[in-house]
Amino acid sequence: MTADLSVVPSEFQSRLTLARRETDAVLDRLLPAPSGHQSVIMEAVRYAILGGGKRFRPFLLAECARVFGHDHRSVWAAGAALECIHAYSLVHDDLPCMDDDDLRRGRPTLHKKFDEAIAVLAGDALQTHAFEILAGLEIPAETKCELISGLASASGVSGMIGGQVIDIQADEKSRNEQLITELQRLKTGALIRYAAQAGSILGGAPEKDRLNLCQYAEDLGLIFQITDDILDVEGDAATLGKAVKKDENLGKATFVSILGLVGAKEKAKQLADRAKGRLAPYGEKAQILVETVDYILVRDR
């Protein structure tokens, strides 16, 4: 009997699956179960964050820590905290006063499933949980404070929130390549960069390696967004699970509308080469991070 090698998952796939499973388990354990007169808010928080998701950021965090030999279970709790920030931003971005979205991952958005007030409060609560989880990690207090400062910085007005503000405020004329690069660097890039920062902090990496991995993650975040824009034009709605050509229909400039399809693909390829180059000093230990670049580059959803 010979094994069917085509169905044996690669190490990369195994690690991605592990990250999803571990993150979901930690979130389920750390988020309060519905109880008391306010049980609806615990239900809403759980609906918002336990409804699927690839857990790419926790995966990236854990893999960056592994480059430095760190494989302690604290990476999954730190990843869960990061995922709480990501989830809160999605809940608030979906609100009627922002993107006014009815669907998220094929399910009703939180304000559709519950109501707007609960969606605002559940987003608020998810942010609170993120910092509560980090402050409760079983690691030295100095490291916890570093992780907390970093997460606040990445998600605040000079990070994720700042990017969202630029996105809702910038008029069409000002959306050149420089502006949308800056916008995406903050809006989606800051949390992806933080995954690398937190992972290398937990891994005890020297300062220059932390910076290097953060730069790798910045490239990764930009590739992620460019690929998103390409999928928005080329993708299949059924595979994506959301409406395609959304930004184009909204008249919003994207990397594709500015650089053209060929130009956007070329830029993504250049960034991918640069990102992989940054991993050269770590050799085999960064193999999963190298494959992550291709995973982001060639994904179909």
Next chain:
Amino acid sequence: MTADLSVVPSEFQSRLTLARRETDAVLDRLLPAPSGHQSVIMEAVRYAILGGGKRFRPFLLAECARVFGHDHRSVWAAGAALECIHAYSLVHDDLPCMDDDDLRRGRPTLHKKFDEAIAVLAGDALQTHAFEILAGLEIPAETKCELISGLASASGVSGMIGGQVIDIQADEKSRNEQLITELQRLKTGALIRYAAQAGSILGGAPEKDRLNLCQYAEDLGLIFQITDDILDVEGDAATLGKAVKKDENLGKATFVSILGLVGAKEKAKQLADRAKGRLAPYGEKAQILVETVDYILVRDR
């Protein structure tokens, strides 16, 4: 020449003024100045938190620390963080999907001055700033983590957010004395309690004193709410700077509608006696906290 003693501020008044001045100064220093393409969010954050306010919570925090001889400037930064959480909760509570208020302290609410999206994001940013400020305090990291865990717990689904959820969800029939006590204990009480908790943590108070001061602050929070309900019926709109009889007009049960005016005043008096009793072990060192009880009890706004 004899001094006019009637205009010499009492020590209590001086401490209250000091807390307001120090908290405002710390907030002005720690919150980022408007810059970049997202400068509007920094403006909105500053509008929301630097527009007045008595800074009662920072005052209480600093005074609880002083009971244990702690008078380091870190109390003002910790108080500023607490004030960020308080301010974010007001911004989100004022939103159209919640209380739909147009005025706050005599000025347009944030979503009226800017727009709803900016109000949601500025509230989010204020919460982020709270944890960023605590993580950046110049005190031992263990203490910072204690302060961060405590603030997350006080402001989350088992604290302030939980109270707000009960308030928007509870139907009129279920609003008996027990429920509104629980609701207020969380919605407004949790942050007032945290002021005492953070102050006594910074003061290095033994566990039993921390608990004792937290219980004092719980009574204080309840007195605060009962007095609010009494002012809502008896108060003068011009002095209060907001519409009176608001809860009554909304048909919401209050301590006054349940206990009657006489009963509510009696309850506040009983709580005041109990709160002062808890301060007996600290003698003169708790004199300002004793006066704080009367300040809350007899305030006219």
